[in-house]
Amino acid sequence: MKLxxxxxxxxxxxxxxxxxxxxxxxxxxxxKETKLYGGNATLDSLSLVxxxxxxxxxxxxxxxxxxxxADERAMSRTSSPFRTVETLANYIEELINKD
Amino acid sequence: xxxxxxxxxxxxxxxxYLVEHFLDSGHIVIGCSRGESAIINDxxxxxTLDVTSEKDVISMVRGVKKVHGRIDVxxxxxxxxxxxxxxxxxxxxxxxxxxxxxxxxxxxxREVSKVMMKQKYGRIxxxxxxxxxxxxxxxxxxxxxxxxxxxxxxxxxxxxxIFGITVNAIGPAPVETDLIKAVPKNKINALxxxxxxxRFGSFEDVKNxxxxxxxxxxxxxxxxxxxxxxxxx
Numbered sequence: 001m002k003l004x005x006x007x008x009x010x011x012x013x014x015x016x017x018x019x020x021x022x023x024x025x026x027x028x029x030x031x032k033e034t035k036l037y038g039g040n041a042t043l044d045s046l047s048l049v050x051x052x053x054x055x056x057x058x059x060x061x062x063x064x065x066x067x068x069x070a071d072e073r074a075m076s077r078t079s080s081p082f083r084t085v086e087t088l089a090n091y092i093e094e095l096i097n098k099d
Numbered sequence: 100x101x102x103x104x105x106x107x108x109x110x111x112x113x114x115x116y117l118v119e120h121f122l123d124s125g126h127i128v129i130g131c132s133r134g135e136s137a138i139i140n141d142x143x144x145x146x147t148l149d150v151t152s153e154k155d156v157i158s159m160v161r162g163v164k165k166v167h168g169r170i171d172v173x174x175x176x177x178x179x180x181x182x183x184x185x186x187x188x189x190x191x192x193x194x195x196x197x198x199x200x201x202x203x204x205x206x207x208x209r210e211v212s213k214v215m216m217k218q219k220y221g222r223i224x225x226x227x228x229x230x231x232x233x234x235x236x237x238x239x240x241x242x243x244x245x246x247x248x249x250x251x252x253x254x255x256x257x258x259x260x261i262f263g264i265t266v267n268a269i270g271p272a273p274v275e276t277d278l279i280k281a282v283p284k285n286k287i288n289a290l291x292x293x294x295x296x297x298r299f300g301s302f303e304d305v306k307n308x309x310x311x312x313x314x315x316x317x318x319x320x321x322x323x324x325x326x327x328x329x330x331x332x
Binding site for chain 1: 153154157158161164165209213216217261
């Protein structure tokens with residue numbers, strides 16, 4: 001499996017885990033197009049924080065890489081890297097490659 | 100009940116005293132400082148690092164999570180003081196003091212609260228100083244860095260309350276440690292005179308407030324700054 005696919009898989013697992021708490025119908029079967037944050041997306045800022053913490057931990061545990069998903073654009077509704085599963089995966093791949 | 104405690108600045112002074120006390124009380128302690136630690140105990144792990152290094156702090160916190168599974172208490176004790184007139188303070192000194200006292204505290208809170216959020220429990224204790232409350236001349240940069248810590252304490256207490264995490268701060272009165280050894284005696288005496296209770300603070304005084312914040316029964320205590328010796332803003 002390519003790195004990008006592994007990352008998307010980890011994000012999807014984290015979304016499913018988060019959705020056990022927040023129970024949003026839009027997040028029942030997440031895929032790379034699933035909207036996460038910004039615009040008419042599903043997560044509020046608090047849920048986004050929970051997702052970020054879980055994704056960082058999964059990347060650390062399963063890929064053995066310590067990354068920090070902190071970004072000036074995090075809370076932006078238009079340019080946030082957390083808009084969809086795919087934009088988040090792209091962002092994480094960028095961070096990993098930068099290291 | 101045994102707690103997992105992470106304490107910065109653990110190799111000397113108040114930090115070393117607190118580590119030894121918590122170990123004697125049956126807790127598991129993880130400490131860090133720029134130098135090695137002389138403490139040898141099966142329940143103590145030491146990391147040699149600089150609290151301003153994001154990479155090292157992340158690596159330590161994630162390492163602790165992997166070994167112990169949780170972190171119950173974070174004590175941000177690491178700090179440096181600087182006594183100087185504003186006019187004769189080098190900019191490099193100002194940046195270094197802000198870096199260690201404020202940025203280091205921020206980094207530790209950010210990373211440890213990620214662990215605490217998942218366990219829906221945590222106690223964070225930061226260190227400020229009576230010099231901040233006094234607006235103490237000769238300590239402009241040190242006091243300003245601690246004022247930043249106080250504001251960070253109160254704002255993060257708002258942000259983290261929903262996760263069962265409390266964030267408080269203690270502001271010791273002068274305690275006879277390395278931090279104040281270079282301060283002239285007459286300056287220290289003048290400072291003690293401004294306190295309601297005119298004596299040096301002790302390590303026991305500091306421990307007492309920290310244990311109050313750490314107590315499971317203190318789950319309704321957050322965003323508070325306690326100065327020792329009867330000092331207030």
